[in-house]
Amino acid sequence: MKRRAQPWLGTLVEVTLADALGDAATACAFDVAFTAVAEVHRLMSYHDAASDVARINRMAVGSAIRVDARTAGVIRMALHLNAVTGGLFDIGCASKLVEWGYLPGSTEKSAEKIAETSSGKAASRISLHIDDADNVWKIAPVLIDLGGIAKGYAVDAAINALQGLNIASACVNAGGDLRVFGENAYLIMIRDPRAPAQIATRIELKNTALATSGSYFSQKTVRGHQRSALVNCESGNAIVDSVSATVQAADCMTADALTKLVLLSADPRHPLLQQFGATAFII
Template identity: 40%
Template structure:
């Protein structure tokens, strides 16, 4: 008999919360495998972990060929696609700027003169390998977190779970017939939670700052369009088929605004924005 079972673990710098609808004998093994996959993504793509693929890439020199985890290779492939499609608004080669802002640790032994874009820094090869075109300090924090949610869902489905939700600090994906109401804090009135949509078999991610924390305004964004407009977003939520897409596209929408509409359509995604002034907007 199916019943709701919920487990949570601290991973990816947040609380990863998984709920499944499944028989007890199936649910526990499925949950264990889902959390194992999230931990594997964390180990491969954490810029804080000196043994991660990203830190090994940061220490590598131009011309070196490195083997990376299949998860890392898959996320880098998607990141290259989104970097090109967004005209550089999505910029994974941003770790050097984030290090200077004190948001990431300075990698010991890293090669100097890191690439300004992912395409400038790496070329993907077959067999989960890549070649360094020039030194590359890569941050995949958000898109990797979304990918972790996606692979957790895949693990649950592979184990026979027919319905559930994986939530990693606001990067969320639900599968199965049940509808989930997505609620987001109104950044202009932080005490108010607003329902945005009911979703099923869909993912979403939110990037936001609060009006009473202006010092955090867009500090996580680095891109070709990093000069934020006069009436910038305070909160961006993207709905997409995969959580990795949803998370990455929040950054593109933040920087490109309505100009991100073609890229959203290409990936069957939709965005909801709150700006400092004016009414909420759907793209």
Template identity: 45%
Template sequence: MMRRAQPWLGTLVDITADGDAQTITQAFAEVALVHRLMSFHDAASDISRLNRAAAGELLEVHPHTWQVLRLAAQIGELSQGLFNIACAPRLVDWHCLPRPDAADMPAYRPTQAVYQCEQEPLVRKLAAGWVDVGGIAKGYAVDLAVEALQRAGVVAGCVNAGGDLRCFGDRAWPVAVRDPRAPQRSGAQLELRNEALATSAAYFSARSHEGRQISALVDGRNGEPLVMANSASVRAPRCAIADALTKVVLASGDAQHAVLAGLQASAFII
């Protein structure tokens, strides 16, 4: 097994695989592509272009961006708005995301659709608003890296992007999940085999802002910050699905939420 790590997507991406250095480099290239296409910070990214677009404008985006936007919309609909990537104005207001240069911040309206995916790779901006795919794109990048390894003939490996991970091959991979009340300790230990796991919690991002507690996690139904002491972990076939569903479970407090079964996922709360 070879193990390499690189900083991408605001975290450290760790790849362990039964392959050579060139193959792992190709997997990292997929992660780097997602970083470039879907960054809220980069004015040239597809996400920034969508955020700058006027209502009614039709944009052509990269197929990967289109896939992430479509999946985000699907999970938002299935979860009845618990997952909502249009929460970016809240995160900018709380200084969790940088404010785009020379831009008037749109109001956050939880029930308002900001975009619509049309025929791939076209996206229509429906209303003023900003989206941030930080709650799903990391998992999607993990999936792309795994697929790159598999295309190259790698038979076993694990891609871990800051705790959002996916393993494949004929072996079990031991994983420790942090205790949200004492993140330096393990709160649960499990084994993964040909599946993904993602965890969300506020223990690193929670802080006081203008007299209230906020975090980098938002309840998509009402725009309120998620600052509870729990963590939510989701197991699923794909990491993008697990990544997004952690926010649904954390916001609802329901590890048996109806949306899980339909996406072949399961969850636990610590």
């Protein structure tokens, strides 16, 4: 097997090829996979001022912008998940991440002002609308961050690109959000959230996607309170429990997003998992 890794979307993306390819074909395959991930980063990164996400965050209330069809698809999925989970999954919590120092502040308004005007209650569902022409309308003040779903989408994009080259088997892993395809089985290790340097379990995967979320690497104290990069938008609090949620699904975008549902509901048998053809476990 041949492996390459590059930093994208705030994590390290690793591509593994099982095929016995020549040097030129191998280089081409890696380039195609990482180009697909780079495109998602360009469109959906919170930090890139030219991204669709940054453009949405700079919008005035009552205005609209047209976004790339790929961004539109991810936002539609995010808003659908926000609706069916009753707000447990929400891309509209970036103001909290700004307030706690996980994301840089808005160039248009102070983090404090955004925090005051965003209730945190299912913010994306009530604050954004996307029409059939891929125009995103801002109905109320909100800062969005696609970090809870875009990495999974990027993994799917890379896998699709590799399949377009007729690669027989590969694995794409973006910081624990991964997908494998082909005849080869891949042994995946899941960290112990209470001792992240140790492995809690191992899973053999074939033709599926797997995503794991936990707050063990992002926890810190902010003004005397324990915070993390995982937010319960309904309560406005951080997830600081020493647990992780792992979801297996057909595609990585779905698995990535549903880890937040499982973490926030603390229910690895949540009824919505079956609706999305997913299974889960909590460590």
